[in-house]
Structures are given as C-alpha cells and as structure tokens.
Amino acid sequence: MKFTKPTYFSLITLLLLCILNTNAQSKKQQELEERRQEILKEINQYNQLISSNKKKEKSIVTVVEDLNYKVKVRQNLIKVTNDQANLLSREINTNQKEISHLRDQLKDLKEDYAAMVVKSYKSKSEQSRVMFLLSSENxxxxYKRLQYIRQYTKYQEQQGEEIKNKTQKLQELNTSLLQQKKDKDRLIQENRLAKAKLxxxxxxxxxxxxxxxxxxSKYTSQIKTKQQEVDKIDREIERLIREAIAEANRKALAEANKNGNTNTKETKASSSGFALTPEAKILAANFESNKGKFSWPVEKGIVKTRFGTQPSPIDPSLTIKSNGVRIATEEGSKVRVVFEGTVSAVIAIKNSNPAVLIEHGNYFTVYKNLSKVYVKKGDKVSTKQVIGEVFTSSNGETILSFSIYKVDSKNSEYQDPSGWIYKM
Structure with a gap:
C-alpha cells in the first residue's frame, strides 16, 4: 500500500492529534477520579462525625443543615461520576475507532507482506539472485542490484516488524477497551446507589x-438571633483589627520620627492604611505567596457553611452572611494556626466562646468557637502550632468558625478561605 506525501503527512497529523486528545482525556479522567475520591472521603468523614454524635439529640436547625450538606455532597458525587462515565464513553469511542483503523492497516500490511512473500518465494534461490547480479551490464x-536485494530484504523485515507492532498495539487497545468498559459499568452502578441514597x-x-x-416563626427567630451573635463577634474582631492597625501605624510613625523620616506614605498613620515594618512586609508577602497551600485549621473536618451570603436552610427567604467557613470536626479537635504570625488578641465576648485573632502582616486569621485557648496576646506562633481546642455543644456539634481578613488601603475585607486553604 503506497501513500502520497500529502496523505502521509495527513496521517501523521491525525495520529498526533489522537495522541494529544488521548493524553488530555486521560489527564481529565485522573482529575475527575481525584475529585470523586475527595468527595467520597468527605462523605466518609461526615458519616464518622454523625456516627460519633448519634446518641446526642440535635436541634432541628442542625438536622436540616446536615441533610442539606448530605444532599449537596451526593449531588456533587453524582455529577462528578457522570462526568467520568461520559468521558469514558468518549474514550471508548476513540479507542473503538482506533482499533478499527488499526485493523484496516493490519489487513493491508498483511496483504502486502503476503504478496512479498510469494514474490520472494518465486525468486528465493541463491541461483536466481546470482543470475540477477551476473546479468548486469556493468x-x-x-552494485545497484545488490543494494536493491539488500533493501528489499530489509523492507521485508520491517514489514514483518510493523505487523508485529500493530498486532501488539491492537491487543493493548482491546485490553484497554475492556477495562474502560468495566470502569464505566462500575461508575454507572455506583451512581445508581448514590442516586438511591440521594x-x-x-x-x-x-x-x-x-x-x-x-x-x-420560632426557628426563624432562632436563626436571626444566631446571626446577630455572629455579627456581634465579627464587629468586635473588626474593632480589634482597627486597633492593631492604629497601633502598628503609631509605632511606625514613632520610628520614622526617630529616624527623621516623617513624610513617607508608609509611615503615615491612618485607619485605612497599614504601616508595616520590613519584617511584617516579608511575612505578608509570604502569606500571600502561599495562597491555596495552607493546611486546614483542624486536622480533620468538613465545611458545613461556606463563605458568602446564602439562604437559610430553614427559611430560604432569610439570608445568612458568613464571613468565613464553619468546619465540623471531631470532639476534642485541636485548632492549628494556618500560617506563622503573632497573636493579636484573644477575644472573649459574653455568651460566646473564645476566639483568637492572629496577625500575618496585613492579613489576619480568626479562629472562633474555642473551648480552650493555649496562647495569649503577643505570642509568636508557627505554622500548624496548636492554639486551642474546638468547643463541643450539648447536642454534640463541634464547629470551628474560621475567617481570613485582609487589610488594604483601598478595600479591607474578609477573604474566602476556600481560596487559601488547600482543597477546602
């Protein structure tokens, strides 16, 4: 079978595109599988938390929150599994086309090879080859005829090797196809179970x-009261942050006056700006450069409430504002610092559990709803250092509220922790 140059290059291009597409699909499949395993791990952690609190009576609000969480996680699992199954379907179709293409190629190669074998058999004797050489005019x-014989022999060997390689590739693709079909069937079955549970x-x-x-109306009132308590704590935290800014600015201004430098923007104290020391600037830069890499503030946990404004699980007409995340964890869980810094304040508000505010340059992290606190204001803390223990309520809930706050001369605001904490 002969190919013209344009056809040959077209086939090469097509082959390269197929390889690139296969690699992209494999990478996507791997990403989806990793995500699916993360969701399954999250479900497992949730089930463990539920199991440990089975004997404790929960409030209606907590039960609804739990059910909402279960529904969302299972919906995510079903979606990811569907995506995997669909991607596998595309991979199966691609492989089937490749197998069909290889079979056609193999058929042509075998026909060509068979024709060569017959031709070679008819003129295989050494005498024929010698006569072919001796009949040369000069x-x-x-010499050219000798080269031709050698090239023809080499070509036969190459054709034989190509048939062997194509056959092997065909077998590998068939094996891969069978495995993909098994994987798809498994995913479909898992999805059926997930849908039934959903x-x-x-x-x-x-x-x-x-x-x-x-x-x-009773539960709505409870939600509003709870939101007011959260807002009260957040206002106190923001007040303490403003105090920390003012104190830092005063120190910077005093240092500047001492050095005879009073006109720079960096040393100008203001409520909106934050005059950082050189060390604090480095700390803030390191904090920012590690975005998305921070460890969780607890060793094990699941996010029950995410950042931002969201409808109440009890009354959708009500909105809940979350300046951070609420992480459900095990009873007795230790609270860990996500990044090195300095304890700016230990907050104790009447009718609320303690909170710890840690400064990281112009960033602050907040750890709320603690039962025990192991640090005090001014303490230097390192990454993953234990600073306290999460409070467990009478109904068995162990929830850590965690926030990140950025101070900026233009727009100081809370940050979404999921963008900072690894795989949150």
Whole structure:
C-alpha cells in the first residue's frame, strides 16, 4: 500500500492529534477520579462525625443543615461520576475507532507482506539472485542490484516488524477497551446507589421541612438571633483589627520620627492604611505567596457553611452572611494556626466562646468557637502550632468558625478561605 506525501503527512497529523486528545482525556479522567475520591472521603468523614454524635439529640436547625450538606455532597458525587462515565464513553469511542483503523492497516500490511512473500518465494534461490547480479551490464548496475536485494530484504523485515507492532498495539487497545468498559459499568452502578441514597435524603429533607413549617416563626427567630451573635463577634474582631492597625501605624510613625523620616506614605498613620515594618512586609508577602497551600485549621473536618451570603436552610427567604467557613470536626479537635504570625488578641465576648485573632502582616486569621485557648496576646506562633481546642455543644456539634481578613488601603475585607486553604 503506497501513500502520497500529502496523505502521509495527513496521517501523521491525525495520529498526533489522537495522541494529544488521548493524553488530555486521560489527564481529565485522573482529575475527575481525584475529585470523586475527595468527595467520597468527605462523605466518609461526615458519616464518622454523625456516627460519633448519634446518641446526642440535635436541634432541628442542625438536622436540616446536615441533610442539606448530605444532599449537596451526593449531588456533587453524582455529577462528578457522570462526568467520568461520559468521558469514558468518549474514550471508548476513540479507542473503538482506533482499533478499527488499526485493523484496516493490519489487513493491508498483511496483504502486502503476503504478496512479498510469494514474490520472494518465486525468486528465493541463491541461483536466481546470482543470475540477477551476473546479468548486469556493468559493475555499477551490479552494485545497484545488490543494494536493491539488500533493501528489499530489509523492507521485508520491517514489514514483518510493523505487523508485529500493530498486532501488539491492537491487543493493548482491546485490553484497554475492556477495562474502560468495566470502569464505566462500575461508575454507572455506583451512581445508581448514590442516586438511591440521594432520593432517601431528599424525602427525609422534604418531610422535615414540612414539619418545620408549623413552627417556622420560632426557628426563624432562632436563626436571626444566631446571626446577630455572629455579627456581634465579627464587629468586635473588626474593632480589634482597627486597633492593631492604629497601633502598628503609631509605632511606625514613632520610628520614622526617630529616624527623621516623617513624610513617607508608609509611615503615615491612618485607619485605612497599614504601616508595616520590613519584617511584617516579608511575612505578608509570604502569606500571600502561599495562597491555596495552607493546611486546614483542624486536622480533620468538613465545611458545613461556606463563605458568602446564602439562604437559610430553614427559611430560604432569610439570608445568612458568613464571613468565613464553619468546619465540623471531631470532639476534642485541636485548632492549628494556618500560617506563622503573632497573636493579636484573644477575644472573649459574653455568651460566646473564645476566639483568637492572629496577625500575618496585613492579613489576619480568626479562629472562633474555642473551648480552650493555649496562647495569649503577643505570642509568636508557627505554622500548624496548636492554639486551642474546638468547643463541643450539648447536642454534640463541634464547629470551628474560621475567617481570613485582609487589610488594604483601598478595600479591607474578609477573604474566602476556600481560596487559601488547600482543597477546602
């Protein structure tokens, strides 16, 4: 089978595109599998937390939150598994096309090879080859004929090797195809189970919401009260941050006056700006450069409430503002610093559990709802250092509220921790 140059280059281009596409699909499949395993791990952690608190009576709000969480996580799992199955379908189709293409190539190669074998058999005797050489008109022609014989023999060997390689590749693709089909069947089965569990959760959720409607005003009032308490703590934290800024600015101004440098922007004290020392600037830069790499503030946990404004799980007409994340963890869990810094304040508000505010240059991290605190204001803390223990409520909930706050001359605000903490 002969190929013209344009056809040859077209085939090479097509082959390269197939390889690139296969690699991209494999990478995507790996990413999806990693995400699926993360979700399964999250579900497992959640089940462990639920199991450890089975004997403790939970509030209606907590039960609804738990069900909401279960529904969302299972929906994510189903979506990721569907994406995996769809991607596998595309990979299977690609492999089937490749197998069909290889079979056609193999058929042509075998036909060509068979024709060569027959031709070679008819003129295989040494005498025929010798006569072919001796019948040359001159030495140059004899040399060319000898080269032809050698090239023809080499070509036969190459064709045989190519048939062997194509056959092996075909076998590998067939094996891969069978495995992909098994993987797809497994994913489909897992999705069926996940959907069945999701339906159970949805029914339970609907029944619970229906029962809540009878006393909706009561639960709405509880949610509003809880939000007011959260807002009160956040206001106190923001006040303490402003104090820390003012104190840092005073120190910077005093240092500048001492050195005879009073006109720089960096030393100008203001409530909106933050005059950082050289060390604090380095710390802030390091904090920022590690965005997305921080360890979790607890060793094990799941995010029950994410950052931002969101509808209440009890009454969707109500909105809940979350300046951080609420992480459910095990009873007795230790609280760890996500990055080195200095304890700016240990906050104790009436009717609320203690919180710790840690300064990292112009960034602050906040750890709320602690039962024990192991540090005091001014302490230097290192990454992953234990600073306290998470409070466990009477209904068995162990929730750490965690926030990140950035001070900026233009726009000081809370940050979404999921963008800073690794795989949150």
């Amino acid at each position: 030495f140059k022609q004899a 339906e159970e959760d949805m029914k339970e959720h609907q029944a619970l919401v229906a029962s809540i409607k009878k006393d909706l």
